[in-house]
Amino acid sequence: MAKTTVAVLFGGRSSEHAISCVTAGGIMDVVDRDAYDIVPIGITKDGAFTLQVDDPARWAIHDRHLPEVLDNGTRVAFPTSPASRDLVVSHADGTVTTVPDVDVVFPILHGPFGEDGTIQGLLEIAGLPYVGDGVLASALAMDKHVAKAVLEHAGLRVAPWTTVLRRQWASDPVDVAESVAAHGFPVFVKPARAGSSMGVSRVDEPSQLGAAMDLAFEHDSKVIVEPRVVGREVEVAVLEGRDGVPRTSLPGEIVVPEDGFYDFESKYLGGDESLLCPAPLTEPQTDEIRSIGARAFEAVGGAGLARVDCFLTDDGFVVNEVNTMPGFTPLSMYPRCWAATGVSYGELVTELIELGRAAVR
Numbered sequence: 237m238a239k240t241t242v243a244v245l246f247g248g249r250s251s252e253h254a255i256s257c258v259t260a261g262g263i264m265d266v267v268d269r270d271a272y273d274i275v276p277i278g279i280t281k282d283g284a285f286t287l288q289v290d291d292p293a294r295w296a297i298h299d300r301h302l303p304e305v306l307d308n309g310t311r312v313a314f315p316t317s318p319a320s321r322d323l324v325v326s327h328a329d330g331t332v333t334t335v336p337d338v339d340v341v342f343p344i345l346h347g348p349f350g351e352d353g354t355i356q357g358l359l360e361i362a363g364l365p366y367v368g369d370g371v372l373a374s375a376l377a378m379d380k381h382v383a384k385a386v387l388e389h390a391g392l393r394v395a396p397w398t399t400v401l402r403r404q405w406a407s408d409p410v411d412v413a414e415s416v417a418a419h420g421f422p423v424f425v426k427p428a429r430a431g432s433s434m435g436v437s438r439v440d441e442p443s444q445l446g447a448a449m450d451l452a453f454e455h456d457s458k459v460i461v462e463p464r465v466v467g468r469e470v471e472v473a474v475l476e477g478r479d480g481v482p483r484t485s486l487p488g489e490i491v492v493p494e495d496g497f498y499d500f501e502s503k504y505l506g507g508d509e510s511l512l513c514p515a516p517l518t519e520p521q522t523d524e525i526r527s528i529g530a531r532a533f534e535a536v537g538g539a540g541l542a543r544v545d546c547f548l549t550d551d552g553f554v555v556n557e558v559n560t561m562p563g564f565t566p567l568s569m570y571p572r573c574w575a576a577t578g579v580s581y582g583e584l585v586t587e588l589i590e591l592g593r594a595a596v597r
């Protein structure tokens with residue numbers, strides 16, 4: 237039987253470049269080589285599409301050193317017509333080769349230009365099947381303001397929030413500070429479209445607001461401010477169902493350090509001791525978050541996969557965000573939740589590829 241050719245897209249222009257490379261390595265390591273051929277397309281931090289090596293070790297973390305896609309002079313071009321599934325590769329020495337008949341693209345990209353619907357749009361235009369969420373779900377889940385509005389509309393609980401545009405902050409900071417203070421301190425200030433806790437700050441008193449807003453505006457022209465939600469951080473992994481009904485995993489929990497939050501450092505370098513899977517919850521709580529996960533997935537129009545992150549407060553679950561391309565290294569929450577539910581990393585990779593091939597967008 238002919239093998240399926242899977243173009244894995246990784247790296248990219250977002251702050252989550254390195255972790256995406258680690259995921260690519262994880263997939264190369266585990267993918268069923270009898271069934272799949274991998275074409276590794278690394279996107280440099282500058283956004284160049286390059287052909288890279290199919291070698292898990294090259295993309296692993298060594299001694300806390302994070303991998304990066306380096307420009308090797310190759311360039312990969314997507315088909316210019318939906319009638320073709322061939323990738324054209326130009327090499328540094330001027331030669332041009334072809335990767336024929338790509339069956340499916342697996343964009344393992346996080347954050348802007350990867351998880352936000354842009355690459356999905358490119359793949360739609362090229363007519364290439366791809367893994368994961370489509371243009372709209374990706375774009376709306378990426379935008380914390382829009383995502384909260386959509387989730388709230390679907391009857392899911394989210395924290396109250398204020399959205400601030402750079403223009404408003406520049407022209408009327410006093411007015412903005414007043415509406416923010418109405419939430420009561422502490423508040424969290426976050427870029428609307430970033431990820432990986434980039435530009436996120438906790439603000440305990442009014443005097444800290446300015447610096448937090450300026451930091452968030454370094455990442456986006458739109459910022460959201462919301463009151464601190466006191467609760468445990470519990471997450472559920474969602475996988476598109478073959479019958480249309482979303483499948484949900486046992487939930488996992490992030491154990492956040494006292495007084496801290498789940499920042500970039502703890503996410504990627506803190507080791508895996510900060511993740512508990514399955515989360516120690518009662519059966520009704522487990523059932524409830526699984527149902528919230530499925531509802532949130534359907535509310536955003538999810539396809540393929542998503543991780544739905546919640547806070548468990550004294551009076552129930554509050555949805556924090558939906559991640560359409562959640563961390564996907566073998567140690568990440570999404571695969572670990574599935575492992576705890578009886579689906580191995582390798583099985584998950586196969587299922588996602590097959591869902592992507594079969595996707596009707």
Ligand SMILES: Nc1ncnc2c1ncn2[C@@H]1O[C@H](COP(=O)(O)OP(=O)(O)O)[C@@H](O)[C@H]1O
Pocket residue numbers: 395424426430431432433434436462463464465466469492497498499545556557
């Ligand atoms: N309203 C909030 N209350 C308490 N903690 C928060 C709140 N918002 C964010 N955090 C903390 O900041 C982390 C990152 O925020 P999050 O909204 O998940 O953004 P990102 O998209 O960067 O992951 C969360 O995992 C949590 O630890």
Ligand SMILES: [Mg+2]
Pocket residue numbers: 432433545557
């Ligand atoms: Mg988050």
